[in-house]
Amino acid sequence: MLAVQDLTVRYGARLALDAVSFTVEPGRLMGIIGPNGAGKSTLIRAIMGLTPIDRGQVMLLGTPVFQIRERVAYVPQRSGIDWDFPALVKEVVMMGVTPYLGWLGRYKTEHYQRVEQALERVSMGEFAERRIGELSGGQQQRVFIARSLVQEAQLYLFDEPFVGVDSVTEQAILRLFEQLRDAGKSVLIVNHDLGRVIERYDDILMLRGKVIAWGARSRIWTQENLNRTYLGPVALV
Ligand code: ADP
Ligand code: MG
Numbered sequence: 001m002l003a004v005q006d007l008t009v010r011y012g013a014r015l016a017l018d019a020v021s022f023t024v025e026p027g028r029l030m031g032i033i034g035p036n037g038a039g040k041s042t043l044i045r046a047i048m049g050l051t052p053i054d055r056g057q058v059m060l061l062g063t064p065v066f067q068i069r070e071r072v073a074y075v076p077q078r079s080g081i082d083w084d085f086p087a088l089v090k091e092v093v094m095m096g097v098t099p100y101l102g103w104l105g106r107y108k109t110e111h112y113q114r115v116e117q118a119l120e121r122v123s124m125g126e127f128a129e130r131r132i133g134e135l136s137g138g139q140q141q142r143v144f145i146a147r148s149l150v151q152e153a154q155l156y157l158f159d160e161p162f163v164g165v166d167s168v169t170e171q172a173i174l175r176l177f178e179q180l181r182d183a184g185k186s187v188l189i190v191n192h193d194l195g196r197v198i199e200r201y202d203d204i205l206m207l208r209g210k211v212i213a214w215g216a217r218s219r220i221w222t223q224e225n226l227n228r229t230y231l232g233p234v235a236l237v
Contacts, residue, residue: 001026002047002155002186006056009039009046016042018210019056024188024203026154029181031201031217032190035230038207040190041077044157047188048074060155073148077159077190078137089135089143090128093118096150111150118146122176137164138173145176156180156187162197174200194226 002024009017017039024030032040045051047058049066058065065072073096096118097111119125122142127135132143141161148156158177162170174197180187181202191197198204204220206212206229213225 001061002188003059004043004047004056005059007043007046007053007058008055009042009051010054015209017046020207020211021056022205022211022214024155024186026184026186027181028202029177029187029189029200030203030205031198032188032205032207033192033194033198033229034207034212036192038192038229039209040192040207041159043207044074044159044188044190047155047157048072070151071154072157073151073153073155074157075141075144075148075159075161078140078163085132087132088128089119089124089130089132090115092132092143093147093150096147114150115146118149119143121149122146123172138166138169141165141173142169142176145173154185156185158188159190160192161189162191162195170197 004023005021007017007020008015020039020043032043034040042051046053047065049058049069060068060071093115094107094111097107097114116125116128119128122145124139124142124146127139127143132140135143145158145161156177161173165173177187177189178200189201198217198221201217203215204217205214206220206225208229212229213220
């Protein structure tokens with residue numbers, strides 16, 4: 001259902017992704033792992049159509065992804081978000097509804113209810129009127145997950161969602177990811193470290209500028225693949 005084929009991205013002369021190909025089925029949780037500079041964020045941004053691609057294509061449900069962007073929910077790496085943004089929590093979540101507004105662009109009661117329900121689902125109901133910048137890292141992640149829930153996407157992209165998050169919140173976030181997976185969504189999670197969360201992923205993509213290995217975790221998780229992914233500096237030319 002998500003099919004990435006021959007995806008190649010350059011920043012000027014520098015090759016960041018080299019002919020990356022893989023697929024993700026509905027109802028799967030895939031971890032994207034690799035060292036710093038491996039191109040994980042670039043891959044997520046290229047799938048979203050936020051980074052120009054040199055070659056290749058990204059298809060979702062048989063359609064080029066840029067034509068159905070509203071079916072993709074994306075939670076960027078925390079360092080990519082402007083945390084001084086003066087928005088309230090409820091306003092951030094409301095942004096997830098925007099693709100579904102009519103041509104007058106008015107919010108309806110139903111939309112406010114969906115925002116409230118989504119905040120309840122991530123246990124952030126009490127924080128609706130707070131400024132997003134005042135929250136802890138884990139709370140901010142949950143708000144962005146709530147935004148992606150109201151969006152009713154088919155594909156979910158989370159870039160380093162566990163950075164700066166305590167272990168209780170980490171477990172809560174993992175359960176939310178599993179609920180999305182069990183509802184038939186495709187969920188991609190970027191992780192640069194190799195903590196215990198890895199055991200919760202169905203599939204793994206090991207990335208180092210190019211695909212080192214991908215597929216069912218039980219098959220991919222070998223010392224040899226890990227060495228090829230993590231040892232030595234990342235150098236693609
Ligand atoms: P990761 O998320 O795996 O750490 P990135 O996708 O952020 O890796 O970066 C991959 C490579 O591309 C790195 O060498 C990085 O310095 C480079 N890069 C990322 N974004 C840009 C950009 N906007 N302009 C130039 N180079 C970039
Ligand atoms: Mg990154």
